[in-house]
Amino acid sequence: MSDKKNELLKETPTDHKIHDLIKNRWSPRKFADTPVSDTDLQSLFEAGRWAASSNNFQPWKIVWGKKGSETYDRIYETLAEFNQGWADNAPVLLLGAYDKKTPDGKDNFHALHDLGMFAANMTIQAQSMGIAMHQMAGFDHEKAHKTFKFPEDHHMATAIAVGYYGGEMDDLSGDLKKEEKKDRQRKKQDEFVFNGNYVDRADVSEDK
Numbered sequence: 001m002s003d004k005k006n007e008l009l010k011e012t013p014t015d016h017k018i019h020d021l022i023k024n025r026w027s028p029r030k031f032a033d034t035p036v037s038d039t040d041l042q043s044l045f046e047a048g049r050w051a052a053s054s055n056n057f058q059p060w061k062i063v064w065g066k067k068g069s070e071t072y073d074r075i076y077e078t079l080a081e082f083n084q085g086w087a088d089n090a091p092v093l094l095l096g097a098y099d100k101k102t103p104d105g106k107d108n109f110h111a112l113h114d115l116g117m118f119a120a121n122m123t124i125q126a127q128s129m130g131i132a133m134h135q136m137a138g139f140d141h142e143k144a145h146k147t148f149k150f151p152e153d154h155h156m157a158t159a160i161a162v163g164y165y166g167g168e169m170d171d172l173s174g175d176l177k178k179e180e181k182k183d184r185q186r187k188k189q190d191e192f193v194f195n196g197n198y199v200d201r202a203d204v205s206e207d208k
């Protein structure tokens, strides 16, 4: 494998066997110049479309813009300063929103979860196509809400940078480059998986 290819694959120290699409996914801040076509985007949105959702309400709403378009710039303008420092490396920017109400006007407590399902489906589809997605909480959700004229009963939850894996990591500023080269880390399963009461989990058990 060439050094370039190695740079695009991050060390992922899994404790158990998982699918390569999950193992090799990560959130880059640099992308290849390769354009993401309309057909590519349609596949990503189609993967999201077939996500499970509570009562099949499908509360997700997505705004998308390609680099060079007014919509892209309007999404970019909603990003936090830190994210503006790298997100314009991405050929596509998205906003993810959800409808807070069920079709009969009740609160839908699962809508954020469902938008997450949509994003997860998209992410895995993207990975199968060599496309990376970097999700961002760092954006001004009120500004995005107003800018894109969403109704009151919707919430803007995330921004997402999308592009093919690639590009020169060395183009990133010092701090970002260091971040980009960091190994992937996760909590151990026994910190969040309980075969019983939360308080009996392994990391708080007395005989630890």
Ligand SMILES: Cc1cc2nc3c(=O)[nH]c(=O)nc-3n(C[C@H](O)[C@H](O)[C@H](O)COP(=O)(O)O)c2cc1C
Pocket: 025, 026, 027, 028, 083, 134, 135, 136, 137, 138, 139, 158, 184
């Ligand atoms: C909902 C959400 C919000 C995030 N917000 C930001 C963000 O504002 N800026 C950023 O650089 N990364 C952001 N990230 C990326 C996470 O930092 C990243 O997923 C995490 O460090 C794990 O790294 P990995 O995705 O490469 O495995 C966000 C991820 C998610 C899912």
